[in-house]
Amino acid sequence: MLSEKMIEQLNEQIKYELFSGHYYISMAAYCASKDLEGFANFFIIQEQEERFHAMKFFHYINEQGGDVKIIGLDQPKTDFKSLEEVFDLAWRHEQFVTKRIHKLMDFAIEERDHATQSFLKWYIDEQVEEESTMLSLLRKIQLVGGKGHGILMLDGELAKRQFTPPAA
Ligand SMILES: [Fe+2]
Known part of the structure; x- marks a missing residue:
């Protein structure tokens, strides 16, 4: 059983x-507009990951007898200046999501909700990976100065990224 407040927070x-996911699709659109199909692919796959994250919460709430409520999404940013800006924002966004997950965990601890603490553990580990992926790409982009052959090499690498549902 989840408390009403917990159901609200999970929703x-x-x-x-x-x-x-919405934000990353917007970043994918920017990359595609610059003919960087590999970078676009990276964000398209990232969107699939975010959807997976969302659906994991969806199933957990249902499993615990709560009701899922889908709320409207905000307009994501669409005017990006550079690939470096895109990855800097993606990295900052993941740090923001990490804070949210940690706040959720704090609340589960406060409520002595052991099942939700156990469930959230997966996200805590996942966020370490998400932040690291974005930061590593940001640093590589900075390393090659955001343009030229280095970017094309990275683009080729990222074109190979595929979605594999993370082990639950
Ligand atoms: Fe996520």
Whole structure:
């Protein structure tokens, strides 16, 4: 059983996960507009990951007898200046999501909700990976100065990214 307040908080997190996907699709559109299909692919796959994150909350709420409520998404940013800006924003966004997940965990601890603490553990580990992926790409883009052959090499690498549902 989940408390009403917990159901509300988990539902809010579904919104953040779906918004993350929305934001990444917007970043994919920017990359595609610059003919960087590999970078676009990276964000398209990232959107699938975010959807997976959202649906994991969806199933958990249902499993615990709560009702899922889908809330409207905000307009994501669409006017990006550079690939470096895109990855800087993606990295900052993941840090924001990490804070949200940690707040959820704090609340589950406060409520002595052991099942939700156990469920959230997966997201805590996942966020370490998400932040690291974005930061590593940001640093590589900075390393090659955001343009030229280095970017084309990275673009080729990222074209290979595929979606594999993370082990639950
Ligand atoms: Fe996520």
